[in-house]
Amino acid sequence: MTIHSDSKGIKIENVGLRFGETEVLKGVNLNIEPGEFFAFLGPSGSGKSTLLRAIAGFGPNPSGRILIGDRDVTGLPPWQRNVGMVFQSYALWPHMTVRKNVAFGLEERKVPKKEVERRVEEALDLVGLSHLAERRPSELSGGQQQRIALARTVVVEPQVLLLDEPLSNLDANLRVQMRRDILQLQRKLGLTTIFVTHDQEEANTTSDRMAVLSDGVIQQIGRPMELYDNPKNRFVAGFLGSANIIDGEVRVDAKGPAFVSDKGLVLDFRPHAEGPGSLVFRPQNTFIRRSDSSTDNCLEFAGKVVYREFLGSLIRYGVEVAGHLLAVDEMHRIGLEHVGEGADVSLCVDLNQTVLVNA
Numbered sequence: 385m386t387i388h389s390d391s392k393g394i395k396i397e398n399v400g401l402r403f404g405e406t407e408v409l410k411g412v413n414l415n416i417e418p419g420e421f422f423a424f425l426g427p428s429g430s431g432k433s434t435l436l437r438a439i440a441g442f443g444p445n446p447s448g449r450i451l452i453g454d455r456d457v458t459g460l461p462p463w464q465r466n467v468g469m470v471f472q473s474y475a476l477w478p479h480m481t482v483r484k485n486v487a488f489g490l491e492e493r494k495v496p497k498k499e500v501e502r503r504v505e506e507a508l509d510l511v512g513l514s515h516l517a518e519r520r521p522s523e524l525s526g527g528q529q530q531r532i533a534l535a536r537t538v539v540v541e542p543q544v545l546l547l548d549e550p551l552s553n554l555d556a557n558l559r560v561q562m563r564r565d566i567l568q569l570q571r572k573l574g575l576t577t578i579f580v581t582h583d584q585e586e587a588n589t590t591s592d593r594m595a596v597l598s599d600g601v602i603q604q605i606g607r608p609m610e611l612y613d614n615p616k617n618r619f620v621a622g623f624l625g626s627a628n629i630i631d632g633e634v635r636v637d638a639k640g641p642a643f644v645s646d647k648g649l650v651l652d653f654r655p656h657a658e659g660p661g662s663l664v665f666r667p668q669n670t671f672i673r674r675s676d677s678s679t680d681n682c683l684e685f686a687g688k689v690v691y692r693e694f695l696g697s698l699i700r701y702g703v704e705v706a707g708h709l710l711a712v713d714e715m716h717r718i719g720l721e722h723v724g725e726g727a728d729v730s731l732c733v734d735l736n737q738t739v740l741v742n743a
């Protein structure tokens with residue numbers, strides 16, 4: 385294979401940006417390693433695209449510094465940054481064939497004809513679409529168009545690959561396949577990649593590390609499972625998967641510190657901390673106690689089942705506990721005995737499965 389990548393790391397130093405009165409990025413700091421698959425994950429409007437575009441050199445110049453490898457690219461136009469960008473909308477030239485679309489960037493760069501042919505062939509092969517080279521984009525499916533957009537981007541051998549919600553226009557099954565294909569392509573080329581998505585499953589399954597954004601601020605950076613298991617604050621806990629979150633504070637009484645919820649529920653949970661916080665645990669780690677279940681190391685809750693939903697692989701119960709609505713997931717299997725709505729139940733959460741986070 386001859387298409388390669390001279391992959392570089394990315395350093396973002398105190399980057400800020402405002403649109404009029406609105407501060408869209410607030411003092412963002414981030415280090416991405418060469419060859420890393422990195423995701424920006426956050427709700428719509430959190431600033432993911434703005435940050436990505438700032439790295440690519442699109443849009444207004446932010447404050448702070450951006451480095452690609454050792455090169456300070458702050459203020460440089462996009463074409464001097466050696467970045468390749470892929471958009472949700474594919475942005476292919478409709479009047480050109482697939483082959484011509486992929487060749488275009490190389491021809492612009494005055495690459496010799498023979499080499500253009502060879503690299504285009506290779507790039508098409510890399511995305512598995514050599515057989516469609518003579519078609520026009522309108523004759524391809526959405527997934528195929530996005531593959532062409534990828535081929536067109538990697539063929540010019542950028543130092544970093546930037547993907548802005550590249551799968552959002554595709555249907556669910558295809559998205560799952562495409563995210564694997566993108567990861568495989570990235571691994572083959574060893575290309576530093578930033579993948580912007582609002583879909584946590586996409587970020588979890590592809591990225592080495594990710595940054596969770598909200599309101600123009602990076603809330604937390606880490607490996608997907610690390611963030612899921614140890615969210616730093618309430619936002620990250622609630623954004624990554626389903627979570628039971630009980631807001632309250634740690635108060636010190638005669639028996640030492642105890643967690644008291646904002647609805648007055650006192651828990652036998654004694655962290656080495658004081659002050660406001662939220663207790664977080666996951667529905668799949670919350671159990672409805674059956675007569676034979678053990679209570680070792682349990683944080684116990686007495687409550688009433690207020691709803692029951694069959695979700696296919698799971699049964700989800702909503703259980704009201706002193707004004708808090710908690711979710712409990714049980715793996716479904718044939719013959720499982722269900723608890724009815726209105727039933728009084730006792731819940732158990734393994735203390736090792738709980739985390740106390742900042743409000």
Ligand SMILES: Nc1ncnc2c1ncn2[C@@H]1O[C@H](COP(=O)(O)OP(=O)(O)O)[C@@H](O)[C@H]1O
Nearest residue numbers: 403406408426427428429430431432433434435
């Ligand atoms: N060109 C612009 N002019 C004014 N506001 C903008 C512009 N681009 C983005 N914004 C605002 O910046 C915020 C972040 O947008 P964006 O980066 O697109 O978020 P995300 O990609 O996370 O959905 C939003 O509130 C959006 O309305």
Ligand SMILES: [Mg+2]
Nearest residue numbers: 432433434549
């Ligand atoms: Mg966006």
